[in-house]
Amino acid sequence: MTENEVVRSLAGVLAAAGPVIFGVTGETISERAGIINLSMNGTILLSAMGGFAVSLSTHSLALGFLAGAGIGALVATVVAFSSITLKQSQVAVGFVLALLCRDLSYFLGNPIMGQMGPRVSLLPIPGLQHLPLLGPLLFTQDPMTYLSFILIFLAWFFIFRTRPGLMLRGIGEKPAAAYVRGANVGRLRYFYAALGGAVAGLAGPIYSLSVKAGWKGTISGLDGIGWIVLAITIFGGWSPFRAALGAYLFAFLQWLGLVLQPSLPGVPSQVLQVAPFPLMILTLLLVNIGQAEWVERTLARMPEPVRRDLGKLLRAMNVTPPAALGTPFEKD
Amino acid sequence: MLVELRDIDKTFGKVRANAAISLRIPPASIQGVLGENGAGKSTLMKILSGFYTPDSGEILLDGKAVQIHSPADAIRHGIGMLHQDPLDFPPMKILDDFILGRQGGLFPNHRAASREFRELAGQFGFALDPEAYVDSLTVGERQQLEILRLLWLGARVLIFDEPTTGISLPQKVKLFDTLKKLAAEGMTILFVSHKLEDVESLCTSAAVLRQGELVGAAEPPFDTRLLVEMMFGKELPLAPKKTAVPGGKILSVKSVSIEGVRLQIRGVDLDVRSGEVIGLAGMEGSGQSLFLGACAGLTQPVGGSFCLDEDERDMTGRSHLEFKKRGVAYLPAARLEQGLVPGLTLTEHFVLSEGLGGLFVDRKKAEALAKERISTFNIKGTPESVVEALSGGNQQRALLALMRPRLTLILVEHPTRGLDIESTIYIWSKLKERCEQGTAIVFISSDLDEILQYSDRVLVFFAGQVSPPLRAESLSVERLGALIGGKDWENLPKEAVNA
Numbered sequence: 025m026t027e028n029e030v031v032r033s034l035a036g037v038l039a040a041a042g043p044v045i046f047g048v049t050g051e052t053i054s055e056r057a058g059i060i061n062l063s064m065n066g067t068i069l070l071s072a073m074g075g076f077a078v079s080l081s082t083h084s085l086a087l088g089f090l091a092g093a094g095i096g097a098l099v100a101t102v103v104a105f106s107s108i109t110l111k112q113s114q115v116a117v118g119f120v121l122a123l124l125c126r127d128l129s130y131f132l133g134n135p136i137m138g139q140m141g142p143r144v145s146l147l148p149i150p151g152l153q154h155l156p157l158l159g160p161l162l163f164t165q166d167p168m169t170y171l172s173f174i175l176i177f178l179a180w181f182f183i184f185r186t187r188p189g190l191m192l193r194g195i196g197e198k199p200a201a202a203y204v205r206g207a208n209v210g211r212l213r214y215f216y217a218a219l220g221g222a223v224a225g226l227a228g229p230i231y232s233l234s235v236k237a238g239w240k241g242t243i244s245g246l247d248g249i250g251w252i253v254l255a256i257t258i259f260g261g262w263s264p265f266r267a268a269l270g271a272y273l274f275a276f277l278q279w280l281g282l283v284l285q286p287s288l289p290g291v292p293s294q295v296l297q298v299a300p301f302p303l304m305i306l307t308l309l310l311v312n313i314g315q316a317e318w319v320e321r322t323l324a325r326m327p328e329p330v331r332r333d334l335g336k337l338l339r340a341m342n343v344t345p346p347a348a349l350g351t352p353f354e355k356d
Numbered sequence: 357m358l359v360e361l362r363d364i365d366k367t368f369g370k371v372r373a374n375a376a377i378s379l380r381i382p383p384a385s386i387q388g389v390l391g392e393n394g395a396g397k398s399t400l401m402k403i404l405s406g407f408y409t410p411d412s413g414e415i416l417l418d419g420k421a422v423q424i425h426s427p428a429d430a431i432r433h434g435i436g437m438l439h440q441d442p443l444d445f446p447p448m449k450i451l452d453d454f455i456l457g458r459q460g461g462l463f464p465n466h467r468a469a470s471r472e473f474r475e476l477a478g479q480f481g482f483a484l485d486p487e488a489y490v491d492s493l494t495v496g497e498r499q500q501l502e503i504l505r506l507l508w509l510g511a512r513v514l515i516f517d518e519p520t521t522g523i524s525l526p527q528k529v530k531l532f533d534t535l536k537k538l539a540a541e542g543m544t545i546l547f548v549s550h551k552l553e554d555v556e557s558l559c560t561s562a563a564v565l566r567q568g569e570l571v572g573a574a575e576p577p578f579d580t581r582l583l584v585e586m587m588f589g590k591e592l593p594l595a596p597k598k599t600a601v602p603g604g605k606i607l608s609v610k611s612v613s614i615e616g617v618r619l620q621i622r623g624v625d626l627d628v629r630s631g632e633v634i635g636l637a638g639m640e641g642s643g644q645s646l647f648l649g650a651c652a653g654l655t656q657p658v659g660g661s662f663c664l665d666e667d668e669r670d671m672t673g674r675s676h677l678e679f680k681k682r683g684v685a686y687l688p689a690a691r692l693e694q695g696l697v698p699g700l701t702l703t704e705h706f707v708l709s710e711g712l713g714g715l716f717v718d719r720k721k722a723e724a725l726a727k728e729r730i731s732t733f734n735i736k737g738t739p740e741s742v743v744e745a746l747s748g749g750n751q752q753r754a755l756l757a758l759m760r761p762r763l764t765l766i767l768v769e770h771p772t773r774g775l776d777i778e779s780t781i782y783i784w785s786k787l788k789e790r791c792e793q794g795t796a797i798v799f800i801s802s803d804l805d806e807i808l809q810y811s812d813r814v815l816v817f818f819a820g821q822v823s824p825p826l827r828a829e830s831l832s833v834e835r836l837g838a839l840i841g842g843k844d845w846e847n848l849p850k851e852a853v854n855a
Contacts, residue, residue: 187464190456194445201443204407205457206428321673324615324656331615331658339617344447355407 028160033279035161040235041268041275042172043068043227047253048260048267049179050224054100056183056262057216058196058348059107062118063099064224065250066125071095071228072246073133076239079229080141088142089168089229096225097218099125104217108210111352122250130241137241144168144234168230175223179264192216196346199353209353224253252304259308261343270304277303314338357383357418357434357512357544359404364413366399373399374410375568383512386535386545388559390552392587392776393747396568397548398440401515404546405437406430417513436506437515440774442498446491453490454505476504480534492618494640496527503534513544520554521774524639524802525837532558550776552583588778602812603630604666606764606796607651612660616646619820623660626815626825628765631791634798635811635828638840642817644800645689648767651798652686653679665764683764689773689800691751696743702726702754703739709758733757734782749779756786766790768799772806784810804833804840818842 047064054061061067071092079088099121107114144166152163162173183189191212194202199209231246232239252274260267277300285296313319319338323331359381366374373396381387391397402408404415406424414421417433424430427437445453454473455464470486477484482500490498499519506514516535520528535558539545549555555562556578564572564586572586607628614621621643628634636644649655651662653676661672664682671679676686688694696705703726707717710725726739733753737746743754752775759766771787772780787797787810801807807814808828816823816839823839826848838844 186462187455187460188462190452190464193448194456197445197447198443201445202456204427204437204439204443206426206431206459207457317675321656321675324658325673328658347447 031157031160033283035164037272037275037279038161039165039169040278041271042169043230043235044249044253044256044271044274045172045175045268046227046230047224047250048256048271049175049264050096050220050222050227051253051257052220052260052262052264052267053179053183053192053223054217054220055257055349056192056196056346057213057220058199058346058351058353059100059104059213059217059220060114060118060350061100061103061217061221061224062115062254063103063121063125063250064253065248066122066129067096067099067221067224068228068231068250068253069129069244069246070099070125071225072232072244073129073136073228073239075229076141076232077133077136079233080136080139083142085142085144085233088233089226092227092229093222093225095228097222099225100217100221101214103221104214107352108213114350126247133239133241136239138238141238142233143237166234168226168234176264176268183264193346195353196348199348200355203353203355213353227253248301252301255304255308258343258345259304259311262346266343270307273307274300274304311341312343314342358416359435359513359544359546360416360419361400361404362414362416364400364403364415365411366396366403366408367411368399372568374403376413377565377568377570379563379570381544381546383544384539384542385560386539386547386558388555388562389546389548389565390550390555390562390583390587391565392550392778393749393774394567395565395587397550397565398517399568400565401437401517401546401548404430404513405435405515407437431506431509431511434510434512435515436509436511436513438499438502438506438517438519440517440521442495442502444490444498444502446489448490449486450484450488450490450493450501451486453501454486454508457505458509472508473504476508480504480537481530494523494527496523496531496640499523499531500534512542513546514538515546515548517548518550518774519547520549520551522640522770522802524840525804525833526841527639528554550587552578552580552587552777555583556580584777587776602632603794605668606630606632606665607798608663608668609651610661610663612647612650612657612662614643614646614650614655614657616643616655619643619646621647621820621822624815624822628796628798630764630794630796632796632813633787633791633811634796634825635807635814636798636800636817637802637804637807637814637836638817640802642840643820643822644815644817645769647815647817647822648686648769648798648800651765652676652684652767654686683760683762685759685763685766687755687759687766687768687771689769691748691755692744695755696751698744699742701740701742702730702735702737705743705754705758709760729757733786749775749783752779752783753786756783763790763795766795766797768797770801771799772801772803780806804836807836808833816840818845821845823848 047068051061051064074095075088075092078091079085102121103114103118106112106117146164147167149163153159183192191202191207195207195209195212203209236245256267256270256274259270281296281299285293323335361377361379364374364377377400389397399408403410406427406429409425415424422433424433451466451470451473455469473486484497484501519531535545547559562574562578563570564583566587566589574583605627609624609626611623611625613623636648638644646655650657653674656673661670663669664671692698703722706726706729707722723739733756735750735753737750743751746754772783791797808831811828813825814828814831815825818840
């Protein structure tokens with residue numbers, strides 16, 4: 025591969041990571057508020073199909089994306105309603121929704137299968153696109169990819185630098201303490217679950233209108249992305265920057281699978297396609313290994329300098345979830 | 357601010373938590389609210405602070421009736437409460453915790469908040485770094501943070517719910533100074549406690565609650581006997597101190613070093629003999645929990661060794677399960693989180709801990725066992741009660757009841773934290789029974805009286821430093837208090853007693 029090709033491929037990796045970034049950012053917002061939206065896989069498929077269908081019939085890309093966000097918010101609201109108002113298990117409801125929305129997308133999407141629809145085009149940034157290396161990498165992308173870059177910063181800034189963001193962290197960490205400080209915990213949780221769902225719902229149309237344009241039903245290749253999104257949210261330690269890192273790693277691994285295919289003729293192509301998934305899980309395991317008892321036990325027996333540095337590394341990688349994640353809030 | 361409560365009534369299910377309680381608290385005073393666990397103190401305070409809405413009755417501030425529907429309403433009226441378990445955010449920065457809940461624009465002004473925080477902290481001599489994290493603070497410092505935060509929000513009435521639980525003596529002294537200062541500035545302070553000596557040394561008047569009713573009031577100088585009678589409806593004798601004759605070696609700790617996240621313990625030596633009680637004293641987070649956890653095989657030491665029994669079996673690096681098999685029991689401070697299984701009934705707990713054989717649970721046998729233990733340990737509950745429905749004292753009794761009959765070593769964190777006098781006396785009588793059967797006990801407490809009353813020997817922890825074992829008779833509350841605060845350590849080694 026020439027240098028040019030590598031840069032172009034990496035630019036493709038950044039674009040391919042776009043929808044994953046929307047997914048993990050949405051899930052991060054929702055989980056920061058204490059709501060696990062396990063329906064992600066179904067949400068992405070249904071919003072991909074829905075966004076494409078709307079775009080196809082209205083010839084408007086904007087309406088397609090709007091439809092995707094709307095579907096995401098709607099599914100998330102179902103999760104929020106059953107957990108906040110009905111006090112049911114978020115995990116059970118989310119899981120069922122993940123399956124339901126997936127099958128619904130295949131069923132409802134039948135009539136538009138394989139049709140040619142509108143597609144988001146590249147929008148090189150004048151002036152910046154001719155920068156060496158960075159130009160083709162960062163500034164020759166489509167608008168949604170630019171938005172994914174901005175989203176990372178925006179979400180981080182909101183969560184960690186603004187007053188409502190502070191309260192968002194509060195309701196996910198200790199809702200009773202947030203309530204004492206004047207928060208309407210139930211209402212805020214509804215809001216952030218829906219907002220997170222809407223952001224994640226944009227991931228669908230980004231696939232169907234850009235990254236993997238069109239709707240091809242079960243062979244769209246989107247099934248499973250939502251589960252990886254959930255895993256990356258954990259790997260990301262509920263922080264947008266780290267989550268983005270996970271999303272790029274995943275997109276990179278997927279690309280690597282494609283690139284390596286010709287040079288590894290002995291390996292079935294399915295193996296390379298699926299490889300990113302177990303590799304992501306493996307990364308997750310490694311990241312959180314410091315919590316395991318046997319690791320602590322082994323570590324305690326190591327010589328001083330090794331122990332200190334290794335321990336520091338493991339602690340730095342370790343993340344703790346919002347303390348009230350997945351639990352309902354009751355005053356008494 | 358003058359606070360008046362009139363005929364406050366509150367019922368939970370069948371329990372009348374507050375029955376027509378009326379209380380008048382003038383400004384610039386410290387009102388003590390006494391009562392045993394479950395007397396209705398916390399309920400009354402949560403009503404005043406907006407956490408609960410009363411069934412009937414009214415609240416008047418400076419003579420005007422006010423409606424308080426939420427804690428946010430309460431703080432708008434100038435009422436702030438420090439809850440028994442601090443309602444703060446451990447993973448956050450102190451400054452973020454401080455700002456959270458304050459109204460204002462989209463972007464909080466960190467610099468201004470930090471300046472005001474330092475100014476306020478300076479007024480009270482609190483050494484808190486706004487850039488540090490809340491989980492690095494001791495319980496006492498978290499209280500200080502809450503005090504500052506509520507004052508910053510404009511609180512004129514401050515409610516303290518059991519503030520002396522889980523803090524050390526120097527911190528208590530500091531807290532009391534702060535409360536007196538606040539009262540002198542015209543604040544109205546409500547001080548809820550079941551500890552008589554705290555109320556006696558601090559409050560300008562005291563009200564006593566029993567079973568949801570206001571049974572009496574008192575002014576200083578307080579008559580302790582009268583207060584006890586009002587609280588319990590009877591007098592309570594304190595068991596006389598008995599010193600057990602120590603027997604054979606149970607646990608040998610040989611120059612053990614342990615590393616925690618923020619603190620290191622180096623070279624601890626200790627021999628624990630059968631029938632002995634060892635108290636671990638120190639401010640919260642000085643290393644005593646780390647050490648106790650290591651004695652149970654829960655934390656791994658990085659150096660030295662732990663040996664069990666007469667034959668000095670080396671247990672270093674073994675898991676907790678293996679310690680348990682050798683007769684070591686560990687009772688954690690977080691009863692509900694680590695000690696019991698929320699959602700399971702008492703019967704189910706006994707089934708789990710007794711390991712009744714077979715695939716199927718023998719319901720009849722299990723229930724009989726539960727009934728027997730419930731009556732022996734005087735637990736207020738039925739075999740079908742889920743553990744989280746029990747009060748703190750009864751949860752601790754349940755933990756004791758769950759311990760196997762033949763144990764060599766019992767490790768307890770804060771055996772009586774948050775319990776009233778009656779439960780405290782009961783818990784210790786049960787623990788002492790075990791000692792008479794030859795079991796050794798190692799316990800952590802931040803209550804110095806408890807340490808001196810019940811231990812034979814004491815280890816003092818200060819920022820990871822560990823004193824040699826000291827005979828309890830050779831210590832006084834003042835002396836122990838100084839050691840815990842890191843003073844007087846030069847004169848220690850001479851007094852070391854190991855056996």
